[in-house]
Amino acid sequence: MANKALVYAIYPNEKQNIQCQKTFGCCRFVYNQMLTVQKERHEKREKHLSKTKANTYCNQHLKKEHPFLKEVDKFALTNAIYHLADGYDRFFKHLSRFPKYKSKHKAKKSYTTNITNGNIEIGDNSIKLPKLGWVRAKIHRRPKENWKLKSATVTQNRDDTYQVSILFAYEESISPAAVTEATTIGLDYKSDGLYISSEGDICGMPHYFRQSADKLAKAQRKLRHKTIGSKNYNKQQKRVARIHRHIANQRKDFLQKKSTEITNLYSFVCVEDLNMKAMANRGFGNGKATLDNGYGMFLTMLDYKLRDRGGQLIKVGRFFPSSQLCSHCGFKNPLVKNLSIRHWDCPNCGKTHIDRDINAAKNIKKEGLRLLTA
Ligand SMILES: [Zn+2]
Structure with a gap:
């Protein structure tokens, strides 16, 4: 089985936006709570909870103590717990540093949810997501017939735009091409x-890279003249982030086009x-x-x-x-x-x-x- 992800820009309405913000917050909350639980267990020399046990803990304790957790997608919470477990795994294998608490302002606003009973679907101009319903989306590409939808990751970018990355699995059956001078x-x-x-x-x-780079330099110069933390500063910072993303998209589009050619x-x-x-x-x-x-x-x-x-x-x-x-x-x-x-x-x-x-x-x-x- 091979995996492939398709990324779509989505445009949640006000209600959906609020639900997304809630979900980001609850995922961060559960992640941080479980980190505290694991740390305390470690101090008391109790056994580290496996990811399934951590998930059970969340269902039996955290959701009782904090009923607001029941308002968001349950898979998102499970995935946040699994994400922490992966962090511990990497730490135990000396591949990364000890997991850190996620802060409201610095942490990436993102959550992953899984498919059950057709709760995720790609429509003509929208994507169906659990707890959100149909969200307006730009469908630039469709999955192939034999691709099986597995999960969806909703992310709010630094410039406040949204995207969803949908993961598919499919059977690989590719016949090798012939090696010739012409191929x-x-x-x-x-x-x-x-x-x-x-x-x-x-x-x-392409020349448009130069133009974007000039635009970015100008915006960054403007940012330097603003008082850090002020309203105007934050506004300008968003503008800079938007240009950065624009350049990254331009570059990616260009490379996609050339590699496809x-x-x-x-x-x-x-x-x-x-x-x-x-x-x-x-x-x-x-x-x-x-x-x-x-x-x-x-x-x-x-x-x-x-x-x-x-x-x-x-x-x-x-x-x-x-x-x-x-x-x-x-x-x-x-x-x-x-x-x-x-x-x-x-x-x-x-x-x-x-x-x-x-x-x-x-x-x-x-x-x-x-x-x-x-
Ligand atoms: Zn020669």
């Missing part, structure tokens, strides 16, 4: 854009195994550009889209000399190490005016094909 492409990373392909396509950054045409995409952290730090020009253009996110998208179609993303070794080899005869020309050389002639096969970047992409494709067929 394979090589991409060379481009620090001031996204990539150059072995077919000579250059993918730069490629995976519609090719089943195998070969790239260099670049160390993103090292790339951001040095040697690849402007570190900010690297992080901004989200190359890592792009590769993740390519990876799952290709696998969905029976293809594969192939990473060639970090030390493969993609720029130095002549993609026609394979001759290694160490002189090309010099980054300022954009074009060169091969002294071995006589090929002239070799474009540095396209040549690198061609070599990455060759090496990827070699790895695939080895």
Whole structure:
């Protein structure tokens, strides 16, 4: 079974908004209460409650002492308790720090609910959720026939907008694609854009990123001139958060579009195994550009889209000399190490005016094909 989540923007009405706020609050309350219970048990040297026992505790004690908990979705509370249990698990495995109390202002406003008896449904312009009923939504994509709805996570973003992420499970049955020259492409990373392909396509950054960045800088400048904590400050902070989210969405949309374009045409995409952290730090020009253009996110998208179609993303070794080899005869020309050389002639096969970047992409494709067929 594989999982897939679809994220939808939702627009709760006033009543639904109040119910969501209540649910966020109750989840946080239950989480914090159970954290106290577990801490006290630990101090008294009593056994740590398992997640099912913690849930029983909530049903038998917390809900009696605090009847308002019965007004919200019960699965949301159970999931909050399970979330705390996962936090403890990670702590016991030394994977994360000790679970912390959730504060009203800092904690993420979010809850997860599960499906029973069709209490979650995707309509034409709305989504049905437990305790909320039908909530107006933008349905940009529909689940496939064989996807089974599992759960829904309602989140209120920092800019007060809402979204719901719906999780599906489905059986995987994908036949592998054939490895050929025509089904394979090589991409060379481009620090001031996204990539150059072995077919000579250059993918730069769309100009609207610059415009959004300017807008963000202006809004942040304005924020700095306001008194921290004042009404105007909070208002401006929301504005800044909104632009941040807008940029993140623009970037994601762009990367989705580009990765879909490629995976519609090719089943195998070969790239260099670049160390993103090292790339951001040095040697690849402007570190900010690297992080901004989200190359890592792009590769993740390519990876799952290709696998969905029976293809594969192939990473060639970090030390493969993609720029130095002549993609026609394979001759290694160490002189090309010099980054300022954009074009060169091969002294071995006589090929002239070799474009540095396209040549690198061609070599990455060759090496990827070699790895695939080895
Ligand atoms: Zn050559």
